[in-house]
Amino acid sequence: MNFQQRQQRYREAVATRGRGRVGIKYSDAFGFSNSSKIVEGGLFAFNVNLDKLGDDVNELVVHCLIRFPPEEEIFFSLCIRSGLPSLKRRLDEMKRSGASKSRAAKGAVDAESSEEFQLEAGGDEAAGTGLLSYTDNNKNVKGYIGRDGLLYTRNKGFWDSLPTDLSQLPPGIKIDEVIFSVWPPEVASRKSLFARDFVGYLGNLVGQANVYEEQAWHAETTVGASMRRMPPTVPIEEVEASVKALGGHYPGGEVLRLHAALNFSQRKHFVILSGLSGTGKTQLIHQYARAVHGVKSMTERDPFLFTCPVRPDWTDPAGLTGYPDVLTRKFLVPTFLEAALLATANPDSPVFVVLDEMNLARVEYYFADVLSCIETPGELLRLHTSSVPMEGSNGIAVPAAMPMPPNLYIIGTVNVDETTHGISDKVLDRAQVIDMSTVDLEGFFASLAGRDGALKTAVELCAGPLVKIHAVLSPHSQAFGYRVGEEVARYMAFATSTLGQSADLVLDDLLVQKVLVKLRGSERQRPMLHTLRGLVASEGKAFKLIDRLLVDLDDFGSFQASR
Incomplete structure (x- = not known):
């Protein structure tokens, strides 16, 4: 998919989101010279033509773009509804000021580079007079998001940095929401370091609750048809053949029993594999997941398969469901929660998560909350107490609570020796337990x-x-x-x-x-x-x-x- 096709898909996705609302004007800032960049004190968002923003326009949506090496692009749209009257007044003011100056300085050479905003001691803007250079049209309106989350505009020149005291500028304009999509589309909830930090940065500017991800591109290259089928729809003969081709040797019918144990219930998918160390418990899960997803090699990454090693020091749910990090002000997203978020974002695909050696810690201590959600219909998994979603350490907004997705398959492995803990009846009653001690x-x-x-x-x-x-x-x-x-x-x-x-x-x-x-x-x-x-x-x-x-x-x- 080339750049023009990506633009068009993104426009269509955002337009679908606004379907049913009238009076929406869309403007593009995808070009190289007018795409977004981070500046000191804020974000340069766009440079677009707003010369004809009529009275019939009730909402302005500006499509923006920022690129990160080596190939990631973040398409994002600034939606302005409640702040649109203020923006229209601001556009009129800039146009009138530019026309007035043009008449006063008729015949003078306009050197735009000398018109850039600078805070110099004794200068007009530093003194608070608010003098900016304007032109008599709004064909090149520059929009900046300040650290207060408001939009600041000018129609001539650029700011290399925004002032620390934003009250020196004309009043900012409220941004109602930000919509974004990341290219290339990834199956995992992981994004590159740059991309996820930028999404978090946008959320910090305009508020996490106002930032929404749009699935503009279907990730056909990574989510094939085989990854969008549920295990019960896959013939057991195909599963067993694939497991064998991947190197599995389970003569005791373990593949069939695992398939039945995971899929007999439409809502609850929780199995424990017990037995001797080294009998292939974890390998069986990896091979089974790849068989269901159509992955042909054990060396090929399966984006819907997660392994969560249990640590002996887990005494609460934080190792599974994360916690707010007071230093970074982000929500730390561990492997299990990442799998749950991915399952929520991809409801048509089965997501498998392995709790490896789950009885190295006391299962009841760290698994009680998840177990309650598995067992009780409608039960929410409580993650934090904030009233708005928190920015996750992987760049995804983490809600205060979420239901356990029905396409999340949880499989634990347990060894029985002096280094492990026993599993209580409460856990055993809620799981299907398959013993794998027999070795051929x-x-x-x-x-x-x-x-x-x-x-x-x-x-x-x-x-x-x-x-x-x-x-x-x-x-x-x-x-x-x-x-x-x-x-x-x-x-x-x-x-x-x-x-x-x-x-x-x-x-x-x-x-x-x-x-x-x-x-x-x-x-x-x-x-x-x-x-x-x-x-x-x-x-x-x-x-x-x-x-x-x-x-x-x-x-x-x-x-x-x-x-």
Whole structure:
């Protein structure tokens, strides 16, 4: 889409917003010489022809433009309704003053560069006389937004800066609202640093409640048809095939169960994936979301997928829903709230947010407000107490409260070990809980070798021993997941092919530094240690590690590999 087409789309979008109101005059300030720029003390907004602003005009809408590198453009419109009578009087005053001066100085050479506004000691404007240079027409009216949010105009010359004391200027004109759109259209609620700061700057000038975003351009390049379909409309066969193509291995029907758990309710989409660390819980969600959105690669960014790592120090909802930052006077927008705002802005697209390791903190402490909104129809998520929307740290206006969007899909992952907290019945009653503790290591290795031919030899070298060790560890809840299996295979491939190490030596190293590092237990695990001792090389590091654990068990009644 070229620049002229973007202008036209933007004009049409703003005109649609004003449909039904009569007497609207639109003026464009899109050109290079008359586009907006920030000046000291305010914003130069436009340079437009207002010479024929008739009595039949009830509202003036000036389309403006400001550019930020490398390619972002912010189209914004200043809408003047209640201040229009004041603007018309101001235009008449400038025109009369220019005509009077023209008659008085007939024949003089007009050097506009010498007419620019300057606050010089003893000068007329510094003394408060308000003398400005004007011309006898309003074909080039310059509009500036002062730090008080009002519009100041002149029809001749420019201001490089606005005075600190704006009372030196003729009275400002009220701007009723500002409409904006950002090019290129982005799926995410993120904007570039420059763009989001400028939107916040506009809000600070004219008031956050008076700034509105218009979706002037449909982001076809980033929001394809597949991203505008809800999961229930996607055949489960397509989802399962896509997950498999993306590298997923879930022989226990986990994909089908996740699909059903997320979509059986039209309003509530909350699932918890529980199980052994490294079994692919987070990966399953990423693959499922990409399958629904039609994203064909795990390296390709999915703009409707968010991962929110839970921190152990979360004791309130701020980590999820944000908080007002008193230093920047902005509302800090964390990942979860960004996903909720994005879902609200894109109601036709499913947005997935992962609460990764959600039980590292007590779920009830930080998730109670969101849980209440999920469960109670019409419940609003309270974000702040301001009576007007606050500027968010990502440039989006954050309302005081918002409903939980029905197209937001929340999936938590939990591990059960000594570093995590238990999940209360209140949370479990409101979620679908899918256990993913079962690991098909042999099938996973076969799948891995099929997906990546470079790992075929490495898989053949390590799959057999790892499957046997896994079978010994599983009954004692000490087993490892797919993540460990894949990392062992990739390490084996690198060490044998690139470093020239022997496979037996590499496997021995991997057992002590990756596979057996989490071994721990008491007398009940003595048979497990003896069985493992028989599976490893008698002179290797793994053999010595298991011998040490047996000595610890004899001496202390318990053992732990990593200590």
